Amino acid sequence: MIQVRLRNHFPARPDSTPFTLDAAFQTSAGVTALFGPSGAGKTVTLDCIAGFIRPAEGRVVMGETVLFDAAAGVNLPPRARQCGYVFQNYALFPHRTLRENLEFAAERLPSLERRRRVNAILESFRLEEVAGRHPHELSGGQKQRCSIARALLAAPRLLLLDEPAQGLDHALRLDLYGALRQVRADFSTPILLVTHDLDECFELAGEMLILDRGRVLQSGSPRTILDNPASIDVARLLGRYNLLPVQIKALDPARDSSLLRFGEFDLAGPYFRGRFIGDNVTLFIRPEQLTARPRDGRPGPNQVPATLERAGDRPESVRLEFSNGIVVTAPRADFERNRHNKEWVVEFPAPWLRVL
């Protein structure tokens, strides 16, 4: 288990605005994603854990080992922290072959054992054939796998990955996910993964932390967070919702129902605990939870008329953007039949409505 509490102020620099890191979290086995926009402090957090940055306050504990404790004056150097770090640019040693890169990580082992371990990991990461090459002779995917293999060879107690999928094309990305799933299965090393890709969190992570402006806003499984974002900020960062201003018009706990006013339309929803009639709140709902159909006479219950402004093609669906800011993703076949229709109604399914 890794417990992290960090607090540090970074003054403004020519290349960055002032920034305060104030993050606390703990993670256990498996993959934990550190999700957030650029400048949220994700990489800084990794650097603090690895020992490259010394925060003013805080504590980093890995299992029984205290890596850093500002109050007690403990600050282990990076080499003693046993944190494998996979850098964004891979940081392979350019003057050494791939095999020599790996051997560097296993230097403390006796030579026979080192050879065996290096060979084993070369094989499991499908790198045997290129073992004698220098990094500049490798493909992006090979470099990446080598960089992960090298970090694992040093037998780390925690693996830190800094945006490993950054700049990889789709095929390499799938390759990487495969490699990481393999690491998750074959090594018990917990992984802390920095990413700003929600799909990646779902793909790999059992747990995710939402980081913004140096603070952890929410933690939990990706699914839980997506279904129940803790705040409008989290919902905005996830970027997967319609966020619509509504007013609560009626609440009925006995029938588990409510009435929301959106513009000049009423929407029926479930009961919202802890809210009052007259509250101005934000309705959030994902585009795929809404349905759109061509307008035909008066709108029915929970339907909002809308004018189609733009239809964007997606591989399996169509993203419909309407005049009042509502976005709906619809199955391609449904949309094709009404491609030239301008006036639509959007239907809000009552049980799915959530407010923040």
Add this chain to the structure above:
Amino acid sequence: MLSTAIALALGLALAYVLANYAFRGKDVLDAALTLPLVLPPTVLGYYLLVVLGRDSLLGRMYETVVGSPLVFTWQAAVVAALLHSAPLLIKSARAALESVDHTCERAARTLGASEWRVFHAITLPLARRSILAATALAFARSLGDFGVTIMLAGNIPGRTQTVAVAIYDAVEAGNGALARTLVVVISAIALAVLWVANRLGEPAPRRSQAA
């Protein structure tokens, strides 16, 4: 040659310290180390005479240990050349060490390597070419010293006379032929060394992508 070797060892150590550690007085130390580049050689020579002369503490220590005074010997010429060339080497070596990709060094540290191991297995090989170039440059510069040498080592033919001083002598004595020969020789050596330095300073030729 000896002075360049000493300058290399000393210069690398100082460059490493300057490149890697932040400490109070770092700027002052940096400035002091650069001073020999801009001060008139006679001033440097005077300083050295005061510090290393027969009446000074260091001079007397040297005399007790070695048995003969330092000033006006070939060893003094070495010290003069050292002082003259070291700043150049420190400056370039520091730049070379700082230009090495820091994530490589960081990666090595996370893999459990000690600072010394990081320096000699990662930083030094990656900065090797630039450091060699700096060394060649420093060597070329030590060839050209005149002022410091004549102040500290004097001008004793066959013992402390460097080429630069010998040329001065030859011209003074009206020996034009000797002066011309020496001038051509030292120009040729300097040109060759500078050419090597420039070649080394270029980025390493990439081996072509293996199929």
